[in-house]
Amino acid sequence: MTRSTGFSFIAPLLVLMVVAFNAPIVYMLGLAFWEKGRGFTLEHYEGLVEAPVYLRVLGNTMRIALIATLANIVIGYPLAHWMRGLGSRGRMIAIALVVLPFWVSILVRTYAWIVVLGNGGIVNRALQWSGLTDSPVSFLYNELGVTIGMANVLLPFLVLPLFAAMLRIDDRLLQAAASLGAPPRTIFWKVYFPLTLPALAAGSLLVFILCLGFYVTPAILGGGRVPMISNLLDTLINQIPRWEQASAISTILLIVTLAIFAAYRRLDRKASA
Amino acid sequence: MKRRTFVGAATALTGASFLPGFANAQSKEIRMIESGGASGESIQKGYIDPLKAKTGINVVRESPSSLGKLRALVESGQTGTTLFELGSGVVLQAKKLGLIEKLDWAAINPAPMFPEAKNEYGFGYQYFSTIMAWRKGAKEPKNFTEFFDTKAFPGKRCLPDYPHYCLPFAVQAAGVPIDKLFPLDVDLAFKKLNEIKKDVAVWWKAGAQPPQLMKDNEVQYSICWSGRVVGDPAFGLNFAGGKADLSFICVVKGSKPEDKAAANKLFYEMSLPENQAKAAEVISYTGPSPTLDALLPKDKLWQFPTSKQNKDVQYFENAEWWADNGEAVNKKWEAFKLSL
Numbered sequence: 001m002t003r004s005t006g007f008s009f010i011a012p013l014l015v016l017m018v019v020a021f022n023a024p025i026v027y028m029l030g031l032a033f034w035e036k037g038r039g040f041t042l043e044h045y046e047g048l049v050e051a052p053v054y055l056r057v058l059g060n061t062m063r064i065a066l067i068a069t070l071a072n073i074v075i076g077y078p079l080a081h082w083m084r085g086l087g088s089r090g091r092m093i094a095i096a097l098v099v100l101p102f103w104v105s106i107l108v109r110t111y112a113w114i115v116v117l118g119n120g121g122i123v124n125r126a127l128q129w130s131g132l133t134d135s136p137v138s139f140l141y142n143e144l145g146v147t148i149g150m151a152n153v154l155l156p157f158l159v160l161p162l163f164a165a166m167l168r169i170d171d172r173l174l175q176a177a178a179s180l181g182a183p184p185r186t187i188f189w190k191v192y193f194p195l196t197l198p199a200l201a202a203g204s205l206l207v208f209i210l211c212l213g214f215y216v217t218p219a220i221l222g223g224g225r226v227p228m229i230s231n232l233l234d235t236l237i238n239q240i241p242r243w244e245q246a247s248a249i250s251t252i253l254l255i256v257t258l259a260i261f262a263a264y265r266r267l268d269r270k271a272s273a
Numbered sequence: 274m275k276r277r278t279f280v281g282a283a284t285a286l287t288g289a290s291f292l293p294g295f296a297n298a299q300s301k302e303i304r305m306i307e308s309g310g311a312s313g314e315s316i317q318k319g320y321i322d323p324l325k326a327k328t329g330i331n332v333v334r335e336s337p338s339s340l341g342k343l344r345a346l347v348e349s350g351q352t353g354t355t356l357f358e359l360g361s362g363v364v365l366q367a368k369k370l371g372l373i374e375k376l377d378w379a380a381i382n383p384a385p386m387f388p389e390a391k392n393e394y395g396f397g398y399q400y401f402s403t404i405m406a407w408r409k410g411a412k413e414p415k416n417f418t419e420f421f422d423t424k425a426f427p428g429k430r431c432l433p434d435y436p437h438y439c440l441p442f443a444v445q446a447a448g449v450p451i452d453k454l455f456p457l458d459v460d461l462a463f464k465k466l467n468e469i470k471k472d473v474a475v476w477w478k479a480g481a482q483p484p485q486l487m488k489d490n491e492v493q494y495s496i497c498w499s500g501r502v503v504g505d506p507a508f509g510l511n512f513a514g515g516k517a518d519l520s521f522i523c524v525v526k527g528s529k530p531e532d533k534a535a536a537n538k539l540f541y542e543m544s545l546p547e548n549q550a551k552a553a554e555v556i557s558y559t560g561p562s563p564t565l566d567a568l569l570p571k572d573k574l575w576q577f578p579t580s581k582q583n584k585d586v587q588y589f590e591n592a593e594w595w596a597d598n599g600e601a602v603n604k605k606w607e608a609f610k611l612s613l
Contacts, residue, residue: 053608060611119491141475141491224434224476225613232607238341240600 029254032247044248054232054249058256061229064143064218065211068150072207075151076158077200083159084166098159106153110220113149114140141223149217154210158203165199198268205264209257229253299534302331305356306343308520309336310480311500311556312399319552319560320398324542330535332356340366347372347526355532356539357523362437364395364521365596373523374533381537383544387579389589390561395521398543401558402499402578402587403438404515406508408487411494417514420494421446421465423472428493430469431483434476436606437595438516439466441588442496445514451588459602463609470613484508503557503576512583518590519561553577 035041048054083094101109116122117139124136139145169192177187215230222228229249236246307313313334321332338358346354359367367373373394383391390397405420407413411428414420421443423430433439440462441454447465449458474492477483483495484502495502499515502508522543524536542548549560550568557576559565566580574580578587595602 051604053604053611056611057607114489118489120489138474219478223474224478224610225473227607227610235603238339240603241339241341241344242600243341243344 028247029251030247032244032251035244044244047245048248048252054245055252057227057232058229058249058253060227061212062256064146064150064226064228065208065214067143068147068154068211069204069208071147071151072154072158073200073204076155076162076203077196079155080159080162080166083163084169095160095163098156101153102156106216107220109153110149110217113145113152113221117145117148140221141225143222143226145221145223146218146226146228149221150211150214153217154207157206157210158200161199161203161206162196165196169195198271201264201268205261208260212253212257298531299330299538300529300531301329301535302333303355303532303535303539304333304335304353305358305522306335306338306354307356307358307522308338312520312558315399315552315555315558318555319548319550320539320542323545323548323551324539327542328538330538332539340372343367343372343525344370350527352525352527352529354525355528355536357525359395359521359523361397361519361521361590361592362595362599364392364523365592366599367523368394369596372526374526374528376524376540377533377537380534381540381544383541384546385563386544386561387563390519392521395523396540396543397519397521397561399520399552399558399560400517400578401520402512402515402517402583403433403496404499404502404510404512404587405442405494406483406487406497406502406510407494408490408492409507409509411509413509413511414494415511415513417442417445418448420496421469423469426494428472429474429491430472431475431477431486431492431495431497432473433496434478434610436602437590437599438496440602441516442514443469451514451586454588455591455594457591457594457598459598459605463605466609467612476610499576499578500557504573512578513586515583515587516590517578517584517587 032044033040033042035043079098083091083098086094114121118124119136119138121139123139124133127133127137128135139148173191173195174187177191178184182190213230214228215234218226218228219231233246233249236242236249305316307316313336317334321334325331335354340359340363343357343359346357357373359373364373375393376396378391381396387397405414405417407428412426414422414426419426440457440459443462443465444454444458445451446469447458447461449461475482475486477486477495477497480498480501483492483497484505484507486492487495488507499510499512502510522540524533528536543560544562546560546562546565546568549562549565553559553565553569557573559569559577559579566574569577569580575582577583
């Protein structure tokens with residue numbers, strides 16, 4: 001009885017998901033297998049194998065996503081750790097600052113980097129004024145620019161779950177380790193870090209998957225020099241338009257993403273078992 | 274009896290909705306998807322406003338236009354949009370995909386037009402040029418061989434991230450004259466691009482990028498659309514070797530007859546040189562009337578793609594070649610982009 005009532009509460013959402021989300025995805029995936037008038041075909045996948053340039057763009061996307069995720073970890077982990085040590089007011093301010101980017105349009109944030117990092121931007125002028133460099137450093141229109149922009153946009157996705165996990169760590173565990181004579185470094189690596197690892201892994205995975213679909217930041221900060229899969233899909237869908245080819249690439253992207261997620265779940269279960 | 278009443282009523286109904294269709298009834302409002310920006314405003318001021326004043330027909334504009342959007346419109350059976358702006362190469366693709374209708378030129382009955390603008394499937398309404406431009410103060414190249422010579426003409430470049438805008442210029446840089454560009458030597462083009470690629474700071478996707486990047490001094494030289502740079506004292510420019518191209522307005526497949534009748538009225542307005550002169554006040558691109566030059570301000574003739582002095586030094590886009598080879602070249606382009 002309770003079971004069926006629960007289901008009826010969920011049913012509207014389920015219908016919405018199936019109609020508005022799942023059905024179009026199935027249709028999109030199916031596009032790659034059907035040729036008008038001829039029925040089932042694999043030629044759009046064969047095309048991918050014959051001209052592996054699209055797959056190489058996918059590989060490049062993975063590489064950039066990995067770099068951006070690592071950058072996020074390097075910046076985000078110490079930041080979350082530092083926030084844990086703050087007083088309650090300090091924490092409020094720090095969280096507000098981390099979440100702030102969510103309230104600003106991604107376009108505005110991305111264009112802001114042009115003002116900050118451009119040849120005539122604040123950073124380059126400061127560097128030249130201080131005599132550290134003679135000519136402007138190219139921060140933009142390369143992989144560095146894209147990585148900076150993506151790290152900036154995605155940082156909250158890593159910091160917030162990480163910070164939440166760190167807050168839950170019982171201080172007495174750390175004190176116990178200290179009372180048993182462990183030096184701070186050992187306490188960190190043997191007690192603190194393993195406790196944050198699940199949140200770190202989940203946050204990194206989230207960031208990585210979001211990176212795979214990034215469109216606007218590479219388009220603006222990459223200067224057309226950093227090919228990413230979503231920009232390629234835009235060309236295939238809007239300009240050429242080869243929806244079938246785009247569908248085949250999207251399918252592969254989806255499978256790769258699911259595989260990564262499955263691998264993570266396996267690791268996670270092993271770790272918690 | 275009942276059945277007969279029904280049939281009678283049905284005949285009366287279809288008659289009522291069909292008959293005025295034959296007696297050239299037309300919609301009072303149709304929808305158009307165009308490429309937006311100043312170009313869209315020029316359509317408004319040059320053609321839609323006069324149409325409305327004369328006939329009371331209004332055209333509602335939306336933007337931007339892309340072939341993918343057109344395909345989605347037609348395949349979803351959406352017939353609310355009648356007019357769609359497409360580039361010259363795209364018209365051929367759209368025709369092949371069955372997304373646009375033949376124009377009824379007899380019904381449009383246009384004023385005299387350049388022949389290439391009177392396409393079976395589209396009304397060529399706007400000439401635009403893709404040319405070289407530079408930030409004032411940079412050494413001024415006279416042709417694309419010089420433009421591609423980054424030793425003699427030092428500075429960062431900004432080139433289009435579209436092969437059909439980029440490759441013909443690269444071939445010119447290798448010494449091919451503008452009347453021998455097609456069939457395009459794709460390998461030669463990529464060889465030339467490989468030589469210059471380390472000096473290309475940005476490959477642009479949006480026409481607004483190159484002028485902004487030149488103003489910010491991120492790049493010193495660009496290949497860009499003429500309308501974005503002419504008349505701005507911050508830039509120097511040269512039409513030599515540039516590409517003259519034509520934008521078309523097409524009729525979406527499956528449009529209603531009364532909407533098409535209204536569209537034909539707009540096409541007629543678009544063929545009038547006095548309206549094209551009004552449009553050219555908004556954007557320095559020109560309409561297809563051979564007598565337009567006389568109506569344009571003399572001191573601005575140098576800015577327009579079709580004025581005599583500019584038309585002679587440019588090549589005209591070869592849409593057929595791109596329709597046949599575009600997709601294969603595009604794959605090579607993606608491979609080239611991966612090598613950056």
